[in-house]
Amino acid sequence: xxxxxxxxxxxxxxxxxxxxxxxxxxxxxxxxxxxxxxxxxxxxxxxxxxxxxxxxxxxxxxxxxxxxxxxxxxxxxxxxxxxxxxxxxxxxxxxxxxxxxxxxxxxxxxxxxxxxxxxxxxxx
Amino acid sequence: xxxxxxxxxxxxxxxxxxxxxxxxxxxxxxxxxxxxxxxxxxxxxxxxxxxxxxxxxxxxxxxxxxxxxxxxxxxxxxxxxxxxxxxxxxxxxxxxxxxxxxxxxxxxxxxxxxxxxxxxxxxx
DNA sequence: GCAGTTGGTTTGACTTCCAAACTCACTAGA
DNA sequence: TCTAGTGAGTTTGGAAGTCAAACCAACTGC
Numbered sequence: 119x120x121x122x123x124x125x126x127x128x129x130x131x132x133x134x135x136x137x138x139x140x141x142x143x144x145x146x147x148x149x150x151x152x153x154x155x156x157x158x159x160x161x162x163x164x165x166x167x168x169x170x171x172x173x174x175x176x177x178x179x180x181x182x183x184x185x186x187x188x189x190x191x192x193x194x195x196x197x198x199x200x201x202x203x204x205x206x207x208x209x210x211x212x213x214x215x216x217x218x219x220x221x222x223x224x225x226x227x228x229x230x231x232x233x234x235x236x237x238x239x240x241x242x
Numbered sequence: 243x244x245x246x247x248x249x250x251x252x253x254x255x256x257x258x259x260x261x262x263x264x265x266x267x268x269x270x271x272x273x274x275x276x277x278x279x280x281x282x283x284x285x286x287x288x289x290x291x292x293x294x295x296x297x298x299x300x301x302x303x304x305x306x307x308x309x310x311x312x313x314x315x316x317x318x319x320x321x322x323x324x325x326x327x328x329x330x331x332x333x334x335x336x337x338x339x340x341x342x343x344x345x346x347x348x349x350x351x352x353x354x355x356x357x358x359x360x361x362x363x364x365x366x
Numbered sequence: 367g368c369a370g371t372t373g374g375t376t377t378g379a380c381t382t383c384c385a386a387a388c389t390c391a392c393t394a395g396a
Numbered sequence: 397t398c399t400a401g402t403g404a405g406t407t408t409g410g411a412a413g414t415c416a417a418a419c420c421a422a423c424t425g426c
Contacts, residue, residue, distance in 0.1 A: 120349075121349060121350065121351040121354075122345075122349050122350065123351065123354060124350060124354050124356040124357065125354075125355070125356055127292065128291070128292025128293065129272065129276075129289070129290055129291040129292025129293070130276075130279075130290055130291075130292075131356040131359075132275070132342075132361055133341075133342050133345030133346045133349060133350050133361060134271070134272070134275055134338055134341045134342050134345060134361075135272055135275075135291075136345045136349045136350050137341040137342075137344055137345035137349050138271060138272065138341065139349075140349055142268065142271075143382090144266065144382085144383075147258070147262060147266075148253065148258070148259055148262065151256070151258055151259075152253075152254075155254075159403080159404085160403075160404050160405070161402090161403060161404070161405095164404095165253070166253055166254055167252070167253040167254075167259075168251065168252025168253025168254075169252065169253070169384095170383070170384055170385065170386095171385095171404085171405070171406085172383085172384080172385095172405085172406070172407085173382090173383070173384080174405090175404085175405060175406075176382095176383095185348070195391075195392080196390070196391050196392070196403085196404075196405095197404095198403075198404065198405095199404090206344075206348040209344055209347060209348060210344055212340045212343070212344065213337060213340040213341055213344055214258055215340075216336045216337040216339075216340045217257075217258045217261040217262065217337055218256075218257050218258050218261075219336070220261055220330075220333055220334055220336065220337060221246075221257030221258060221260045221261035222257045223333060224309070224330040224333060225244075225245060225246050225257060225260045225261050225263075225264055226245060226246065226248060226257050226260050227245040227247065230245075230247060230248050230249075231249070232248040232249060232255040233248065235255075237256055237257060237258075267413090268413085268414075283372085283373085284372075284373050284374070285371090285372060285373070288373095293415095294414070294415055294416065294417095295373085295374070295375085295416095296374085296375070296376085296414085296415080296416095297413090297414070297415080298374095299373085299374060299375075300413095317423095319422075319423080320372085320373075320374095320421070320422050320423070322372075322373070323373090
């Protein structure tokens with residue numbers, strides 16, 4: 119739901135910079151990955167990302183404000199939420215897939231023991 | 243040149259997290275964009291990104307250590323460098339293109355006055 | 367000489383990030 | 397009923413990162 123006015127960016131008025139304004143903070147893209155992989159609750163997202171709890175709480179708020187994720191209560195008293203990707207969040211998976219391909223090619227060592235369990239593209 | 247051992251990541255041993263370990267810091271991807279757009283020198287990169295000078299100095303170092311960019315001296319006394327993308331850096335442009343497409347669709351307002359000057363994909 | 371340019375580094379204030387502890391509302395077991 | 401445990405955050409205090417602005421060093425042009 120948030121839009122970023124190109125004129126307010128430092129440097130070039132470029133959509134890439136605008137995107138990073140919304141999802142460039144630490145852990146933001148991993149939260150999206152985690153939800154895409156099926157973690158819908160706070161604790162699952164914390165475990166899946168390995169991030170500090172307060173950071174996940176903060177990111178869930180900014181990502182919701184940005185319209186990338188949404189939440190729906192799954193119980194009252196105390197109120198608790200399931201998090202899910204919006205259409206905007208789904209479209210972000212193309213960015214994650216590009217990072218996945220790049221990481222596999224250039225960042226992860228070819229002989230990394232954990233590499234055999236390959237991750238698959240997140241998009242359908 | 244840097245590889246990231248999946249076992250040392252918090253959370254899932256995922257190449258996406260490994261990638262973000264190298265290029266997830268603030269300004270890193272915009273430095274890559276800027277070099278891709280033809281800025282090869284320190285001052286040009288500072289202007290193009292709009293980032294603080296000390297941040298650009300720091301990113302150029304980490305990106306070089308990560309093997310994403312390289313530099314070649316274009317003069318001695320004082321020693322000065324041109325920065326360029328390595329093969330790894332070139333491959334990162336697919337990530338930037340995905341961010342560009344996402345930003346254009348979901349982040350930049352359709353009626354943003356600066357939007358008419360469309361950016362093109364960075365990959366060939 | 368002296369101003370201007372380039373490519374940084376340094377400074378000090380501010381913001382973000384972190385791990386760990388804490389809170390709150392509930393649930394399960396003894 | 398007392399105690400232990402769980403889930404979802406919030407709080408805390410210190411470390412790390414970020415920022416704008418000033419500074420510096422080595423040139424270049426006048």
